[in-house]
Each structure stands twice: as C-alpha cells, then as structure tokens.
Amino acid sequence: MKLSREQAAGRVMVALDYPDAKAAERLIEELKGIPCYMKVGMQLFYAAGPSFVESLKKRGYYVFLDVKMHDIPNTVKGGANSVTRLGVDMFNVHAAGGTAMMEAALEGVEQAMIAGGTKPSVIAVTQLTSTSQEVLNEQIGITGSVESAVLRYAELAKAAGLNGVVASPSEVVAIKEACGVAFQTVTPGIRPVGAALNDQSRIMTPSDALRQGTDFMVIGRPITASPNPRAALESIIEELTQA
Ligand code: C5P
Numbered sequence: 001m002k003l004s005r006e007q008a009a010g011r012v013m014v015a016l017d018y019p020d021a022k023a024a025e026r027l028i029e030e031l032k033g034i035p036c037y038m039k040v041g042m043q044l045f046y047a048a049g050p051s052f053v054e055s056l057k058k059r060g061y062y063v064f065l066d067v068k069m070h071d072i073p074n075t076v077k078g079g080a081n082s083v084t085r086l087g088v089d090m091f092n093v094h095a096a097g098g099t100a101m102m103e104a105a106l107e108g109v110e111q112a113m114i115a116g117g118t119k120p121s122v123i124a125v126t127q128l129t130s131t132s133q134e135v136l137n138e139q140i141g142i143t144g145s146v147e148s149a150v151l152r153y154a155e156l157a158k159a160a161g162l163n164g165v166v167a168s169p170s171e172v173v174a175i176k177e178a179c180g181v182a183f184q185t186v187t188p189g190i191r192p193v194g195a196a197l198n199d200q201s202r203i204m205t206p207s208d209a210l211r212q213g214t215d216f217m218v219i220g221r222p223i224t225a226s227p228n229p230r231a232a233l234e235s236i237i238e239e240l241t242q243a
Contacts, residue, residue: 003210006035008240011210012233013037013064013186015220021048028056030229034237037089039218041066053086062089064186064216068125070094073104080108080122088120090186092166095124095153102160123164123186124157126150126171129202147171154179164215169204172212181213188218192236195222206236207243 003011014036018024024044038061040053045067056063065088069076076093083091093105105122113119127136127149136142142149154165154175164184167175172185191203198221209217219236226232 008237009035013039013216013218015039016044017220021052037062039064057087064090070097073101076101077104077108080105081112084109084112090121092123095157099160121163124162126153126165129168168202169209172214184215186216187214190217190219206239210243
C-alpha cells in the first residue's frame with residue numbers, strides 16, 4: 001500500500017526534545033504546514049506545561065504526550081484523566097506498572113470522555129531501548145532476552161486493553177504476530193541513510209521500518225539537529241511515499 005504525502009507525514013512523530021517552548025517554537029515554525037505528528041516528552045512538558053500542548057492542538061497537530069506514567073493505579077487514573085482533558089491524541093504508561101495500573105489509565109480516559117473530546121490512544125512502554133541484556137538480567141532481575149521481555153509486556157498491555165506499545169522497529173513483526181495487526185507500534189531508533197546514529201544502537205531507516213509494519217515512527221535528531229529541518233522531514237516523507 002503506497003502512502004500519500006499526507007498519510008506519510010501523519011506517521012512521522014517529530015520528537016520536540018527541547019528545554020523550553022521558545023526553542024520548540026523555532027522548529028515548529030520551520031515545519032509549518034507539514035501535517036506531522038508532534039511528540040512532547042517530559043523535558044518540554046515539565047518546562048512548557050499544558051498550555052504548550054493546547055497551543056499545538058489549536059494549530060491542528062496530532063500530539064503524542066510521551067510522559068511514561070508509572071505509579072499506583074489511582075494516581076495513573078488521575079493523570080490519564082488530566083491528559084485526556086488536555087486533548088492529546090496519544091499518551092503512554094509503563095507496562096511494568098502491571099494490569100491494574102494500565103486498566104486504571106483506561107478508566108481515567110473514560111472518565112474524562114464524559115465531557116466529550118478526543119479519545120486518546122493509550123500505549124505502553126515495554127522495555128526501554130536503553131536497557132541492555134546485562135541490565136535487564138542483573139539489575140532489574142528479569143531473566144531471558146530483551147526481546148522476550150518486550151513481547152511479554154506487549155501481551156500484558158494488549159490484555160489490559162491498551163492500544164499499542166512503544167518498541168524498537170526490529171520488534172514490530174513479532175509484536176504484530178503476538179498481539180494482532182491492529183495493535184499499534186510506535187518506534188524510535190529511526191535513522192535515514194547517512195544520518196548520525198547519536199546514542200541509538202538498534203536502528204532502521206524510515207522505509208525499512210514502514211515495511212516491518214510500524215504504525216508511527218518517532219524521529220528526533222535527524223530532523224531537529226539537521227541544518228535544514230524542513231528539508232530533512234520532507235525527505236523522510238518522500239522516502240515513505242516511495243516505500
Ligand atoms: O533523536 P532521536 O531520533 O534519537 O529521538 C528519539 C526519541 O524517541 C526521543 O524523544 C526519545 O526520548 C524517544 N524514545 C527512544 N527510545 C525509547 C522510547 C522513546 O528513543 N525506547
């Protein structure tokens with residue numbers, strides 16, 4: 001299935017990893033008119049707050065609030081209620097919080113929906129891509145491979161009723177096999193050919209990730225650190241329309 005330019009843009013989540021709204025606004029201005037998804041992570045959200053997210057929504061962007069909630073169920077329910085009322089299109093919680101916590105997030109969403117508005121996708125963080133095999137086994141105390149931990153968390157998230165997971169692009173095929181094609185995958189670790197790896201290790205190009213079946217790709221520095229962010233994003237979109 002070939003993607004239109006608009007469909008391709010909608011699958012790219014630009015990671016607004018900036019210290020404040022002013023810095024983020026410079027990039028948003030550069031990318032003006034491109035219908036990409038915007039990802040607001042904890043660095044920007046803790047600095048710029050709910051009003052920044054509301055301003056992105058007013059400008060028509062889809063917003064993924066990447067704040068990785070992980071707390072007791074009642075607190076996560078409250079957090080989910082608050083971010084749903086903010087109007088985000090997607091947010092995430094840690095699968096490691098367990099079934100009751102993930103179900104509480106969904107309850108928080110439902111409660112907020114009584115007032116109407118957009119129903120966000122709730123997705124789970126499986127195992128952070130920064131976790132090595134050694135850290136998983138010896139520090140966290142989970143036995144087995146990183147991939148098996150990711151799959152178990154994905155299955156737990158699916159059973160709790162969540163909409164998908166954040167995972168590495170190389171895990172997408174196994175996740176879709178285990179949880180079904182409609183279970184969404186959001187993948188960081190995307191690097192166009194020739195882009196700097198930075199601190200990412202297991203990477204994939206945008207077109208390869210799309211072929212694996214990824215639903216959304218989170219891309220930060222290949223766009224934000226480029227001398228020409230708009231051209232960098234346009235080139236990724238073009239690559240996706242050709243894939
Ligand atoms: O700059 P880069 O493309 O590496 O940015 C990747 C984005 O995806 C960052 O915002 C990072 O926090 C996020 N992320 C990640 N690995 C995960 C989860 C989120 O790189 N497992």
